[in-house]
Amino acid sequence: MSKNKRVLSGMQPSGKPHLGNYLGAMKPHIELQENHECFYFLANYHALTTVRDKDKLAEMTTGLALDYLALGLDPEKTAFFRQSDIPEVTELTWIISTVTPFGLLERAHAWKDSIAKGTKNPTVGLFSYPVLMAADILIYDSELVPVGRDQKQHIEIARDIATTFNHTYGETFIVPEDLIKKEVETILGTDGIHKMSKSYSNTVEIFAPEEDLRKQVMSMVTDPARVRRDDPGNPDVCNVFTLHKIFNSEKNIAEINKNCRNASLGCVDCKKQILESIMEELKAARKKRIELENNLDYIEEVLRRGATRAREVATKTLDRVRNSVGL
Ligand code: SF4
Structure with a gap:
């Protein structure tokens, strides 16, 4: 260095x-x-x-x-x-x-x-x-x-x-x-296809109001082959899992990987978990930005x-x- x-x-x-x-x-x-x-x-x-x-x-x-x-x-x-x-x-x-x-x-x-x-x-x-x-x-x-x-x-x-x-x-x-x-x-966008970018309108905005951020995360496209709740999923093709790998602990990542593949974890719950991790990561910055705006x-x-x-x-x-x- x-x-x-x-x-x-x-x-x-x-x-x-x-x-x-x-x-x-x-x-x-x-x-x-x-x-x-x-x-x-x-x-x-x-x-x-x-x-x-x-x-x-x-x-x-x-x-x-x-x-x-x-x-x-x-x-x-x-x-x-x-x-x-x-x-x-x-x-x-x-x-x-x-x-x-x-x-x-x-x-x-x-x-x-x-x-x-x-x-x-x-x-x-x-x-x-x-x-x-x-x-x-x-x-x-x-x-x-x-x-x-x-x-x-x-x-x-x-x-x-x-x-x-x-x-x-x-x-x-x-x-x-x-x-x-x-x-x-x-980082793919919420469409799961293109790189996250304003030009594709597929972004998760880090300083958006909480409700908007929630909607953006919950709209993320997951494994397209997983149609029903009890279909096993493939985290390797899922953008939500990419985010888990960035924001979550090794232990949780392994758990999500396993539970997605055996269908014991549904996509809605999986997205709620990643939303929580993102909010935790950004909590202090989001608070500070509001203070600075004033x-x-x-x-x-x-x-x-x-x-x-x-x-x-x-x-x-x-x-x-x-x-x-x-x-
Ligand atoms: S459970 Fe999670 S990792 Fe598996 S397909 Fe759904 S969102 Fe993706």
């Missing part, structure tokens, strides 16, 4: 977080603060490529800050800030865009996917999104960037840009490395302090860059 290396991550405000977000990104990000110097920002510049409503953007950005703080992000350990509070990053975006080959961005998976999906009138912002991402990484002298295996390309682009820049103008940037996140089980001045203060800390690093890097290129 690389102790005290600087870790950078940006989270794009996109609405209500769900179990997939929590297990795949939020929880592991927050755990990193124990052994690393973390710089985490709310990526509201990036969100502008999709959100065109100023009130919604502001609300979602604050909402994401509340989510992370409620889940345990410690602003004393982690520099936590809004991307747009460090405008230096946009100047750096321009400067590094002048050494970024057009073809590099054309090969970006996210760009290719959005064109393949038929995005109407794609914008320059969408195309140059990875340059802003690279600027975010480089401006904070980041050493590690946590990503899933499927997002490795983001870091490769930032590394390519940093290396080209250093080669052209002399050593200026730290070339970042990826920190591949521990593989977690893919203390938005504190949120502003946290983000302001985080921005001051981040800006100190950003201005130094930008000075170095300006000096390197002759501005």
